[in-house]
Amino acid sequence: MFQVFTDLASWLVYDVLGFSPEQGFAAALHFFIEDTSKIFCLLAVMIYVIGFIRASLDVERVRDYLAGKNRFLGYVLGASFGSITPFCSCSSIPVFLGFTSAGIPLGITMAFLITSPLINEVAVLLLAGLLGWKFTTLYITVGISIGVLGGLFLDAIGAQRWLQPFVAKALEKGQAGLPTEVNQSSPLSARQRHQFAKQETSVIFQRVWKWVFIGVGLGAALHGFVPDGWIENHLGGGQWWSVPAAVLVGIPLYSNATGVIPVMESLIVNGLPIGTTLAFCMSTVAASFPEFVLLKQVMRWPLLVTLFAVLLTAFTLVGWLFNFIPTL
């Protein structure tokens, strides 16, 4: 299905421009053209389709739905909704507060917020297109599990005592069962869905196109200029320390899933073990300082530090786990 993009790149690089496949530069250029053309096509088609389907799903409905749910199921649902509900990262604080004041337990809200940057439709598409469905399923399962377990853990240690006082008060009020307003929205017509999908496609495109270029550019550089076998020889054995190291390297790097997935592809092709790659990429996407600075408005330091530690531990464990399961 994706062969056409490989052919396009080969034709441009080797036939039109006349480079030889042995040159590092040509390999990098080939990778760059193949991946950018593939990614942009996938994005345009799929974001529209997904937008059309999920036009009626929004954070307010999810909140109303989660508010009445059984606690244990809540974590799983929270994490699952986190992966499919669209919202801009600049809305994460209002979303956090909206959930909290509806009386939803902190752990379930956090399951939602942890999963949200890790999994989204763009990430899933890119993974499936670049690394195949098996890896994609694995990635989704791991992402949701981290959300669920992270949420469970935060509730188990009573992390809500570390919320900022006004948030804690709102949570208490919500759990006391004071009525929160429920949104009544009417079903959407096909026309409205089309409008939403169209707008969604253009907004996401504007937001991610530069990440695609940066991500694929880095991936291409790795591909063409890091000597063959270097990564494999130095890090290919899945040495235990390489996983925490990858997580640490990922923290100051801040990117969204769109930018990091092409790099992921390149790392895996170059022989970096799958666990190390996952650890690095999840850390880049989900553990970022700008996000934590924002969260400071609603959480006190102990909670922020705990959350950070939970994430880093989770990514490290994921890395080790997948490095030691050799069949993947």
Add this chain to the structure above:
Amino acid sequence: MKTFKVLGSGCKSCQTLATMIEHEASRRGVEYELVKVTQPQDIMAYGVMKTPAAVLDGQVIHKGSVPSKEAVERWFD
């Protein structure tokens, strides 16, 4: 005089929304007041979960996106 509030943490879309309101007001030459609400606590008080949002004379009139130009024009009618 109309009083507008733009709710949002100060991200780019919130800026855009504020500029659209200012622009439309000065195009019509009407007097208005524009307040930017950036504190999470204050945004929560309006029951808004999706920013940017716009409040006109105490009522939430828009939330979750940068509105269309026509929508902003209607707020002044």
